[in-house]
Amino acid sequence: MRILGISAFYHDSAAAVVEDGEIIAAAQEERFSRKKHDSRFPRHAIDYCLEASGATPQDIDFVAFYDKPFIKFERLLETYIAFAPRGFQSFKMSLPLWLREKLFQKSLLLKEMKAYSADVDWAKRLLFAEHHFSHAASAFYPSPFKDAIVLTMDGVGEWATTSVAFGSDNQLTMQRELRFPHSLGLLYSAFTYYTGFKVNSGEYKLMGLAPYGEPKYADVILDNLIDLKPDGTFRLDQSYFDYCTGLRMTNAKFDELFGGPARKPEELLTQRHMDIAASIQAVTEEVVLRLTRALAKETGARNLCLAGGVALNCVANGKLLRDGSFDQIWIQPAAGDAGGALGAALAGYYHHKKNSRSLNGGGDAMRGSYLGPSFPQAEIERRLHAVGARFEPMAEGDLIEAAARDLADEKAVGWFQGRMEFGPRALGGRSILGDPRSATMQKTLNLKIKYRESFRPFAPSVLREDVADWFELEGDSPYMLLVADVAAKHRHAMTAEQQNLFGIDKLNVPRSSIPAVTHVDYSARIQTVHQETNPRYHALLSAFKRMTACPVLVNTSFNVRGEPIVCTPEDAFGCFMGTQMDTLVIGDCYLRKDDQDASLKHDYKEKFELD
Template identity: 70%
Template structure:
């Protein structure tokens, strides 16, 4: 049975294809259109999935959309009626789009599918899954667990903002929900907006900023904005927010509570105040998540936990749940946001609608390392790069790895494109920019000269799975870079009294460990454990680097500049290489040195993309 799942028309459109319960392919539309968070119908992602599988749309048994538009429309109407006449401007702005497109989404989707495959019987084969069920299915069905509790937390689906599902075998059922407007995801997004970052893309910046500050406003948030119960359930005081009735996330009452207006990103600098605000909402988020997890364990007796939804990308909160030992094992869907809903929708149709059995993955999980996107043969890579004007050396695989490892040991930034593209927001060694974690200047260099982004943003370590315990206090695999763990005490560097007195961004330039480029200011790191069975070439590169340096890990950041989607094709990689200060590019077996390239092909990427 062949099922295609789709997420589209809100943000992070994607397509995912499963055949007889096995994932064949999955990709986000943004990677093909080069428009970050592209919300368009995922025509290119669909084409890739079908090409990878070797059959057409007409040969599918079902196409499944990841949520139910009529229920979303119901929520929009009820919200307006609850707050009317306040919020009429927001309602007036939304209605034409809903009445023209979203309310009749089945027809819209059917028309798009018919355009691609006129013979496809979309009226009978186009299905819809509820948003949180899609998220829960994306987390449970590919997990390594026969049974598990599934916690989904995001902004909002149709009505649900937080839900608990229980999975066993090929069955999955949602048991409890919290409903809009009470949303942990929207609360975090409100603070994302307030600190001057873009909602739905800047939340990870807020998380990265938090360790620079002190959680001074936790009690203010708990006293005024969110009432958190002992079991983790909560209610938000809507008088401080504008997302129900207005066109912004927060309002003047919110500003008055904290004594400052929302930061304007193009005019106002980041200050210690914003760092303290970030630290405070991060602490509140961790409080809510850990209370929810404890109550789920008590009430269900579940030993395993799966996480999905945008809040599950908060790797700091995930790490805290892990360290507190609430569950025996935790598994997080690597594409936890809306893109992953496409995969969950396909799984939900296969196991729940069609009642097909499930085979629990024999290895770590069924995600294949999340390497589910396009790849290219060595011959195709060489042809495409040459056509783009690249001057390259094609080496045998062993020589390629040794050359890249030597460049990294010399402190160079290396663009690394190998195998299938990752599905989800994290680069996992398929489309990565790599560096030496021992360098005290690497973080700043990569941020300012390669990524063209804020200097405070941390980088993740990719560590050999077998070496992880030598560097980090992490008692679990973290293949998807979704767990934050402390750097081991014996790898840390004691700070002087003068250094400890520094505040905020001034802390950035103080080396805090033997691997300063991946050690955040609170001695934490967002760890990726690299396994030889899922990414043998990346594992071999880190081994070669270790042979030269004694250090079995690398700096890993996504292969893109600020505002650009992660690269997909060899041409994307070459353009990014020529538009940044990356010194070496390795695509498949082809090695490119910056100083050998045609200067006429150099690009100015610094201002090529919008702020993200």
């Protein structure tokens, strides 16, 4: 049985194919369209998933959509009625879009699928799952657990903003939910907006900014914005927010509470902004910890699965793991709306069709999240020739040695190997790599290659077998969704004078033997690299370790600010020639910047809209 899952029309459209319960392929539409967070119907992603599964449209037994648009429209109407006449402008602007597209999504989906095959009665093959059920399914069914509590936290689905489900074998049962407008995701997004970052895109920047500040406003948030109960349930005081009725997240009352208007996107960041970021991060962590402690105590469950956009808050995840309320935690790597496509497909297979579920021998079923396109060597060479690239094909051993030597020489290396990652993180398939021992690598990558804010931290990839020697983490973190501190023996103590430096100035102070991946609070967002799921990346790290005695690399996504992660060899070469990367490794092809035709260099910095 083949089921095609689709998420679309809000943000991060995606498609996934599940065949007899096995995840065959999954990808976001943005990777093909080159439009960040593309929300359009995922035609390109569907085309890829069909090709990867070797299926024709007629071979698809069911098409599963990740939410129920009629219920979402009901929320829009009820919200307007509850707040009327306030919010009429927002309602007036959104209603035409709903009437033109979103309300009649079933008809739109049928029309789009008929374009693939007019002979199929798609109406009989179309399934809908509620938004939070899709999230929960994406977290539980691929997890290594027979039984688990599933916690989903995001902005809002149809009505739910936080939900709890219980999974057992092939059954997934929704237990309870918190409803709009009371939303941890929207609260965090409100502060994303207030600190000058883009909602549904810049939340991770707010998380990265938090360690530069002190949570001086945490009590202000808890005393005024959120009524937080001991069990983690909460209500938000809507008099401070405009997301129900207006065209922005916060209002003048919010501005007054925090001492000024929202920061403009490119305005200078101040210590106040850093303290506000630290404060909402602290409150978010407190909500998550209270929720999970209460669930563990109430249910006695020992396994926890997480999904929804809030599950991408890897700092909160790290504290949740260390809290120990649950023995094991598994987080869906595509925890946001893109993952809803996979969840809808899995819900169709297990929940709707009642098929049996078997576990994956202790591991998860995500294949390392390497679920996107790959390119055979001959195809890579053909594509590179077509764009005028100059390259040297190498045997695998020679290629890995050359790349490891470049990294040890503090060169920035573009690394394009195997299948593209599904989800927001680059995991060694479409990555830019660097030497973590370099005191200048973090600044170089941010300003000369990624073209992004200088405060943004970089993540370490580390050999799984060496993680506990370098970080305060004993287990797996294959999807870069857990933050832990650098091990004490690798840290450098800061002097009193250095401790007193203004926020971002602390960046220039090496805090460990791997300063390029050590954040200002000694933390790091860790990816453990496993030989079973990515043998070539594991071999590269092993070669780097032999040369340097360091089993860690800087790993950042292969793109510039505002650009989706590269998908094709042409995308990778374009990014390589538009930035100050030194080396590019695509399949078995090795490219040096100095060897390239200088006329192919171009200004990449302004090519994409800032995120």
